[in-house]
Amino acid sequence: MIYLFKGARAVCDIPAACCSECGKAFNATCNGICKPIGKCINGACDALAGICHRPLGCYVIMTIVMSMLTMYSSLLGVVHSGTDELAQPVTNVTAAAVAAAPTCDRGGSVVILLLLVCVIAVVNIFCAFYVQYQTWQGLVDIVDEEEEEAKRTGSRPKKSNVAELILDSSGRVFCYDVCFCFNFFFLIVQYGIAYYGKGLVAEPNCNPREFPAKAMYYAEWYPFMCVGYGIGWFIVLHLHSCLESCCSPFGEINCCWGNRPSPRVDYDGGSSSDEEGGGWLGRPPPGQKRRTRTCCCCIPV
Secondary structure, three states: OHHHHHHHHHHHHHHHHHHHHHHHHHHHHHHHHHHHHHHHHHHHHHHHHHHHOOOOHHHHHHHHHHHHHHHHHHHHHHHOOOOOOOOOOOEOOOOOOEOOOOOOOOHHHHHHHHHHHHHHHHHHHHHHHHHHHHHHHHHHHHHHHHHHHHHHHOOOOOOOOHHHHHHHHHHHHHHHEHHHHHHHHHHHHHHHHHHHHHHHHOOOOOOHHHHHHHHHHHHHHHHHHHHHHHHHHHHHHHHHHHHHHHHHHHOOOOOOOOOOOOOOOEOOOOOOOOOOOOOOOOOOOOOEOOOOOOOOOEOOO
16 A cells, blocks of 8 residues: 555656746746846846936937937838828729829939938937037046145135036037037038928928928927027026025035036046946045046047
């Protein structure tokens, strides 16, 4: 009887063993598939956090969204450039002949403009990241200058509030950065191209499924959105600076921006002070000192 019970138990253990092996297989599969996906998602979230934690984060996100819409519409316009949803075959009631679908007389120019607008959208994304990076680096440069001035004079360092730092840094980029000057006039050229293209795609059969018109619309309105954002950003910064100055006797206050970044110490590279170990939210890592501008697009101030 003992052997019979042992045999019955062994039979009953088979489903449990199968389930255990299946669980191990699923676990290995999940580790092989889900872990890389999780790392990619974490990397994307870290990149997005790096954008949003610095000044002009909303500007960068706005540029990415508008540029993606422009590229999407432009590429679909090129794909459908040989067709038009309104150009349906027309058949005679008494004959089986099919009329030829109408075509755009300036189809080649429309395709070239769509590809040009797509390239402009990519350039806009690079320019947005560049302007944000230079503004951030200039902000930390100002903090370094205040610390160096305090060390030379032996006095307590003058600490500007965060809004003043951003205003000073963005002012330097606006007035002295050659690449920003290029970006400014590039937006004017972009508006001219989009305005011309809007009239071009309005011609008969030159707007397949309305994708070219949408691409020109996004490209035309993006410069106005940048100007509106810049004006609003400038006003909000001044209002926030007043708020910080008025409330300074009661302690630091910051509603819209990060904390004051820490100065670099023995910095010899191109990293920013909001990397690991602090900076925008704490202290910078040791072994860093003040950066020197080496970009060919930057005029030192």
